[in-house]
Amino acid sequence: MAASTAAAPAATRVKTARKKTKLGWNLLGLLVFVTAGFPVYWMLNTAFKPAKDAIDPDPHLFPTNFTLDNFKRALQIGDFWGSIGRSLTVSVVVVLIGIAVGLLAALAISRFAFRGRKIVIVGILAVQMVPLVAMIIPVFLLLNDLGQYDKLSGLIITYLTFILPFTVWTLRGFIVNVPKELEEAAMVDGCSRTGAFIRVVFPLLAPGMVATSVYGFIQAWNEYLYALMLMSQNHQTATVWLSNFTTQHGTEYAPMMAGSTMMAVPIVILFLLVQRKMAAGLTAGAVKG
Numbered sequence: 001m002a003a004s005t006a007a008a009p010a011a012t013r014v015k016t017a018r019k020k021t022k023l024g025w026n027l028l029g030l031l032v033f034v035t036a037g038f039p040v041y042w043m044l045n046t047a048f049k050p051a052k053d054a055i056d057p058d059p060h061l062f063p064t065n066f067t068l069d070n071f072k073r074a075l076q077i078g079d080f081w082g083s084i085g086r087s088l089t090v091s092v093v094v095v096l097i098g099i100a101v102g103l104l105a106a107l108a109i110s111r112f113a114f115r116g117r118k119i120v121i122v123g124i125l126a127v128q129m130v131p132l133v134a135m136i137i138p139v140f141l142l143l144n145d146l147g148q149y150d151k152l153s154g155l156i157i158t159y160l161t162f163i164l165p166f167t168v169w170t171l172r173g174f175i176v177n178v179p180k181e182l183e184e185a186a187m188v189d190g191c192s193r194t195g196a197f198i199r200v201v202f203p204l205l206a207p208g209m210v211a212t213s214v215y216g217f218i219q220a221w222n223e224y225l226y227a228l229m230l231m232s233q234n235h236q237t238a239t240v241w242l243s244n245f246t247t248q249h250g251t252e253y254a255p256m257m258a259g260s261t262m263m264a265v266p267i268v269i270l271f272l273l274v275q276r277k278m279a280a281g282l283t284a285g286a287v288k289g
Contacts, residue, residue: 043264046257047071054254070258074245077255080262083241088266090152090237091220094159095213102167103209107197109168110175111183121172127165135161136229143230150232158226163216170215174208175201210274218267238263 046054047070049063074080108114109121139158140149148154178201186196227237242263245256 043257043260046254047261048258049254051252051254054257070254071262073252073255074259074262077259078236078241078244080241080259083236083238084263084266086152086235087221087238090155090159091217093156094163094220095216097156098160098163098167098216099171099209099213102164102171102212103205105164105168106171106175110172111180124165124169128162128169132162132225136225139226140229149230150235152235155227155230155237158230159220159223163219166219167212167216170212171205171208174205174212178204214270214274217270221267 045061045063048066048068049070050065050067051070051073053060053063053065109117139161143149143154143158146154148157182200182204183193183196186200187193191199222239223237224239227240228243231237231240242256242259245252245259
C-alpha cells in the first residue's frame with residue numbers, strides 16, 4: 001500500500017516533466033518559425049504599403065494602408081516578364097538535366113562497385129565545398145572561349161556545375177535505402193537489371209526525386225552571382241532584375257518588395273503542387289549510407 005502511494009507522486013512528476021519538455025520544444029519550434037517567417041512577412045508588409053511608409057523611420061508592424069501601386073511600379077521597371085521567363089527556362093532545364101544525369105550517376109555509385117568509387121564520392125563532396133565566387137573567373141573565361149557568354153545555354157551549363165553534384169549526392173542517399181533484394185527478386189522473376197530498376201526501384205524513388213528537384217529548382221531560381229556576371233542587361237534573370245530598383249538616386253524599397261513577392265509566386269505554386277511528395281521524400285530516410 002505504501003509502495004503504491006509513493007509510486008503515484010513519482011508518476012505524476014514524470015508526466016509533469018514530459019509536459020514541460022514538450023512545451024519547451026513547442027516554444028523553440030515557434031521561435032524558429034517566427035524567426036524564419038518574419039522576413040517573409042515584412043516583405044509582404046512592405047509590398048502592400050505606400051512607398052513613403054516603406055522608408056518611415058518609425059515603421060509599423062502592421063500596415064495601416066494597403067495599395068497595389070508598388071506592383072504597378074515594379075512591372076514598369078525593366079523587362080519583368082522576360083526575366084521571369086528566362087529564369088523559369090534555365091531552372092526547369094537545369095532540373096531536368098540534373099535529375100536525368102544525376103539519377104544515373106547516383107545509381108552507379110550506389111549499386112556498382114568499381115575502381116575509384118570512393119574518390120568519386122569524395123570528389124562530389126569536395127565540389128560542393130568550393131565557394132561559387134572562387135570559380136567565377138575560370139567559368140567566365142571558359143564560356144567566353146566556347147562562345148556561350150551571355151547565352152542561356154551557357155548559364156545552364158554553369159548552374160549544372162553546382163546543382164548536379166547536389167543532385168547526385170542526394171539521390172544516392174535515397175537509392176541506398178532501397179534494398180537490393182527487391183531488384184534481385186525482380187530479376188529472379190525474369191526482369192532484366194534495367195527492367196527491375198524501372199518497375200521496382202524507380203517508383204520508390206519518386207518522392208526523393210521530387211524533393212531533390214524542388215531544391216535544385218530553388219537553387220537555380222535564386223542564383224544571383226553567375227547570372228549577374230555572365231548575362232547582359234538584355235538577358236538578365238529575375239534575381240538580377242531586382243537590382244534595377246537600386247539607382248544612383250536611391251533604392252525603391254516598396255516596389256522592390258513587390259517585385260520580390262511576384263518572384264516568390266512560382267516557388268509557392270511549385271511547393272503547393274508537390275507538397276505531399278515533398279513530405280514523403282523528406283521522411284524517406286535519406287541519411288543512410
